[in-house]
Amino acid sequence: MRISYDTNMHELSVGATLYKSVKRQILAGLASGEWKPGEVIPAEKRLSQQFGVSIGTLRKAIDELVAENILIRHQGRGTFVAMQSRDHHLFHFFSVVRQDGERASPSVSLVQFSKGKADKEGCERLGISSTAKVFRLTNTLSLQGAAVQIDEITLPEALFAGLTEAQLRNRPSTLYSLYQVDFGLNVIRISERIRAALASAAQARLLNVKPHSALLETHRTAFSYNNQPIEYRVSYLNTAHHEFAPREV
Amino acid sequence: MRISYDTNMHELSVGATLYKSVKRQILAGLASGEWKPGEVIPAEKRLSQQFGVSIGTLRKAIDELVAENILIRHQGRGTFVAMQSRDHHLFHFFSVVRQDGERASPSVSLVQFSKGKADKEGCERLGISSTAKVFRLTNTLSLQGAAVQIDEITLPEALFAGLTEAQLRNRPSTLYSLYQVDFGLNVIRISERIRAALASAAQARLLNVKPHSALLETHRTAFSYNNQPIEYRVSYLNTAHHEFAPREV
DNA sequence: TTACATTTGTTCGTATGTATA
DNA sequence: TTATACATACGAACAAATGTA
Numbered sequence: 001m002r003i004s005y006d007t008n009m010h011e012l013s014v015g016a017t018l019y020k021s022v023k024r025q026i027l028a029g030l031a032s033g034e035w036k037p038g039e040v041i042p043a044e045k046r047l048s049q050q051f052g053v054s055i056g057t058l059r060k061a062i063d064e065l066v067a068e069n070i071l072i073r074h075q076g077r078g079t080f081v082a083m084q085s086r087d088h089h090l091f092h093f094f095s096v097v098r099q100d101g102e103r104a105s106p107s108v109s110l111v112q113f114s115k116g117k118a119d120k121e122g123c124e125r126l127g128i129s130s131t132a133k134v135f136r137l138t139n140t141l142s143l144q145g146a147a148v149q150i151d152e153i154t155l156p157e158a159l160f161a162g163l164t165e166a167q168l169r170n171r172p173s174t175l176y177s178l179y180q181v182d183f184g185l186n187v188i189r190i191s192e193r194i195r196a197a198l199a200s201a202a203q204a205r206l207l208n209v210k211p212h213s214a215l216l217e218t219h220r221t222a223f224s225y226n227n228q229p230i231e232y233r234v235s236y237l238n239t240a241h242h243e244f245a246p247r248e249v
Numbered sequence: 250m251r252i253s254y255d256t257n258m259h260e261l262s263v264g265a266t267l268y269k270s271v272k273r274q275i276l277a278g279l280a281s282g283e284w285k286p287g288e289v290i291p292a293e294k295r296l297s298q299q300f301g302v303s304i305g306t307l308r309k310a311i312d313e314l315v316a317e318n319i320l321i322r323h324q325g326r327g328t329f330v331a332m333q334s335r336d337h338h339l340f341h342f343f344s345v346v347r348q349d350g351e352r353a354s355p356s357v358s359l360v361q362f363s364k365g366k367a368d369k370e371g372c373e374r375l376g377i378s379s380t381a382k383v384f385r386l387t388n389t390l391s392l393q394g395a396a397v398q399i400d401e402i403t404l405p406e407a408l409f410a411g412l413t414e415a416q417l418r419n420r421p422s423t424l425y426s427l428y429q430v431d432f433g434l435n436v437i438r439i440s441e442r443i444r445a446a447l448a449s450a451a452q453a454r455l456l457n458v459k460p461h462s463a464l465l466e467t468h469r470t471a472f473s474y475n476n477q478p479i480e481y482r483v484s485y486l487n488t489a490h491h492e493f494a495p496r497e498v
Numbered sequence: 499t500t501a502c503a504t505t506t507g508t509t510c511g512t513a514t515g516t517a518t519a
Numbered sequence: 520t521t522a523t524a525c526a527t528a529c530g531a532a533c534a535a536a537t538g539t540a
Contacts, residue, residue: 017527043505054529059506067316075506076536092498097442191497193346195488196445196463214445214463239444246495248440249341266508292524303510308525324525325517 022051022061024226030070030081031225033184040078041071070188070225084186089176093190093222096141096149096237097245104143108175111206112138113165115157118232122154125221125232133157137168139175140206148242150206153233159185176222185230189223194244197236207238216244271300271310279319279330289327290320338425342439342471345390345398345486346494353392357424360455361387362414364406367481371403374470374481382406386417389455397491399455402482408434425471434479438472443493446485456487465493 026041035041042050048058062079065071072080084092090105097103118126118134128134134154141149153175155163160183171178179185197217204211215236222231237244275290284290291299297307311328314320321329346352367375367383377383383403390398402424404412409432420427428434446466453460464485471480486493 019527045505056530057528060527073506074537076504076538078505078537095495099442189497192495193348194443194465194493194495196465196486197488198463212461214447216443216445216465237445239446244443246344246441246443247498248438249496268508294524305511306509309508322525323518325519325523327518327524 018053019057019060019064022053022058023064025051026061026065027070027225030186031228035081036184037081037083037180037186040080043078068188084176084180084188086173086177089174089187093176093187095245095247096143096242098143098242106141106143106149109140109142109147110137110165110168111140112136113168118154121219122232125219126154126156126229128156128158135160135163143242147207148238150203150236151233152235153231155231159183159230179230185224187222187224187230189227190220191223192218192220194218199236203236207236209238209240213238213240215239218244267302268306268309268313271302271307272313274300275310275314276319284330286330286332289329292327338423338436342425342436344494344496345392345491347392347491355390355392355398358389358391358396359386359414359417360389361385362417367403367405370468371481374468375403375405375478377405377407384409384412392491396456397487399452399485400482401484402480404480408432408479428479434473436471436473436479438476439469440472441467441469443467448485452485456485458487458489463488467493 026047029035029041041047044055044058044062048055051058062071062073066073066079069082072082074080091103094106096106114136115133116136117131118128118136120130122134123130123132126134134156137153137155139151139153140147141151157163160179163183167178167182168175176187179187195217197215199207199209199211199213199215201211203215204213207213207215209215216239218235218237220231220233220235221229222233224230275296278284278290290296293304293307293311297304300307311320311322315322315328318331321331323329340352343355345355363385364382365385366380367377367385369379371383372379372381375383383405386402386404388400388402389396390400406412409428412432416427416431417424425436428436444466446464448456448458448460448462448464450460452464453462456462456464458464465488467484467486469480469482469484470478471482473479
């Protein structure tokens with residue numbers, strides 16, 4: 001058998017290999033909302049025909065997406081778009097524990113909501129221009145009744161068009177679930193950097209500590225498919241009775 | 250073409266699938282020392298013949314071992330047994346980066362070495378009695394010439410019998426390499442908790458900061474096989490120009 | 499309960515591309 | 520240049536799990 005590869009047929013210009021191209025096309029389908037979390041995507045055979053590649057190539061593309069926890073395969077049932085439930089978001093992305101090791105889910109309270117421009121670092125992390133409009137919100141997180149963390153969150157207006165304060169106050173689940181359900185934005189990865197800082201007067205008031213207490217300052221960028229940054233947040237944690245617990249390695 | 254699968258030929262009794270069986274056989278070769286860290290293993294074609302499987306099946310077995318960082322493939326050169334080198338320990342367990350994101354390896358300086366008893370938390374983390382003897386050492390870590398972190402390390406004497414100050418000062422590589430080479434203790438997992446703290450006078454002097462500056466305080470327990478704790482350390486990081494970078498999730 | 503269609507999982511073998519020594 | 524080794528791609532056959540008629 002003679003096999004000839006006509007690369008032009010498959011638009012291989014960027015990622016160089018065919019299966020990477022297929023992977024990108026599947027990711028595009030996810031990003032566009034064509035296939036939503038929890039739903040089943042078309043069968044391998046059908047997708048391979050649709051993309052004009054062999055079943056093996058299609059499987060290799062899906063293999064990588066499964067390894068990245070973006071798709072989930074069930075033999076005999078199909079391949080599904082991974083769903084990030086409240087619990088997933090909570091225990092996957094919330095790393096604060098009590099000093100005795102006890103984990104609990106925080107109760108969130110919105111203290112400020114406005115529209116404006118992002119600061120310099122926010123623009124960089126979100127990959128937006130310094131003139132772009134953003135939503136800015138401030139939350140306090142309470143554990144066992146006491147406020148222990150302040151979250152200052154920046155969201156690009158281009159991605160969260162129409163977001164309202166009421167929407168935030170009335171949301172039934174986590175913020176990341178709201179991103180998913182109301183805006184089709186799935187947080188699949190976060191990148192964090194942690195520093196120590198001294199509490200400002202305003203922070204001290206919110207957290208009920210003395211000014212110039214030591215706080216844990218975390219800068220987080222949250223990404224969706226295709227490494228698109230969708231949220232930038234700076235958090236301030238009172239570590240008098242709680243700690244930050246990174247993933248074990 | 251007629252394909253018949255004679256499962257008995259491949260000893261599939263345990264892992265159920267052929268490639269899993271091949272994977273186990275490769276792992277056995279590694280454990281037996283047939284192929285040593287840093288060495289190249291036989292070519293895929295040769296291994297597939299040796300195990301009596303197709304090249305695709307052999308590749309699938311190796312795929313998983315590569316994903317687990319047990320083997321490393323180099324196109325055109327061969328497949329190598331992964332080595333846990335200085336760099337592995339460094340970049341796997343050292344999470345401090347400069348605020349511009351630049352990573353560098355720290356230069357370590359021993360400032361104190363003694364034998365005594367562990368504090369309460371040290372005893373708990375190491376699972377030893379409050380009367381057990383331990384080694385206590387204090388290091389400063391410098392990046393770009395300036396001290397940025399203090400490490401206070403506690404080691405059970407039962408595991409590190411005969412450890413000397415000279416041994417620590419003259420070690421050619423990382424501390425964890427010394428554990429491995431001189432005491433046969435492999436650090437395979439660490440558990441950390443992070444707080445913010447105010448610098449004491451002594452800490453301020455070592456890190457060249459003002460007393461009551463904010464420092465990042467990390468409590469780490471290092472484990473060997475079978476979840477045996479072998480080291481407890483408390484670190485104090487000056488985050489004026491550096492940050493703690495957890496694994497991305 | 500059984501039979502069947504559908505879907506993913508595993509295995510085979512071959513051809514060709516790309517990187518390295 | 521040549522040989523070797525891994526990387527990508529094709530397609531076929533069969534196995535196992537699942538849901539449904």
